Amino acid sequence: MRNGIIMVLLLVGGVAQGASLNSQLLAGNDLLQTGQAAEALEAFNALQVEYPDAAAVQFGIGASYYQMAEHHASQGAVEESVAAFKEAEQHFDRLSHSDTASIQRHGAFNRANCLAQTAKLSAEQPELAQAAVGQFKAAIEAYEQVVDAYPDHGQAQQNLDHVRYALKVLEQQLEEQKQEQDEEQKEDQQPPEQAFVMLQRATTDINNADARPNEAGDTVQLYYGEGGQK
Secondary structure (H helix, E strand, C coil): CCCCCCCCCCCCCCHHHHHHHHHHHHHHHHHHHCCCHHHHHHHHHHHHHHCCCCHHHHHHHHHHHHHHHHHHHHCCCHHHHHHHHHHHHHHHHHHHHCCCHHHHHHHHHHHHHHHHHHHHHHHCCHHHHHHHHHHHHHHHHHHHHHHHHCCCCHHHHHHHHHHHHHHHHHHHHHHHHHHHHHHHHHHHCCCHHHHHHHHHCCCCCCCCEEEEECCCCCCEEEEECCCCEC
């Protein structure tokens, strides 16, 4: 699944202010392009203090967390990756009320990506597989919203198809595991009467010996010789 992160720059009102913000956004984006997500996050967080309402700054913070999440995932740090994807998702979600159409579009798409990537990570961990079902469903809903709002968004449709398939595979795996567990429980809970029948049919390979269940029917005893001595 492609992550679909697209850096968006937004000029704000006022020529001097807009040029300054745009220049700093470019600097933050350069850090992301060279894989310096932590440094980019620091830069965008500093920008947020000066421009708290700038949607492009929120997008930059979300993109930084997203890249950090990918790095954690590549290192096998699942908990750290999930936490970073959650931070990214929250920042992208804030862009749904942006006055800029391109910001809304990219924010909604990348929010869905965050949910999908979190579900994918959970599905790879046996203890989190059940939680992944709900996470995949949340990602599907988010992608459907993007496709409904932007029918020309081919990548969103592609990711939606991928997540639907991943959920189907996961649900099949969980069903197979449940069936196996049910079979194992049935074997462990063998009915007493079946065990008694097996005892009644007990035999032995010892010469001149006979295997007989005791009066209680819960054990087998060996009897030797014609007199049937124990």
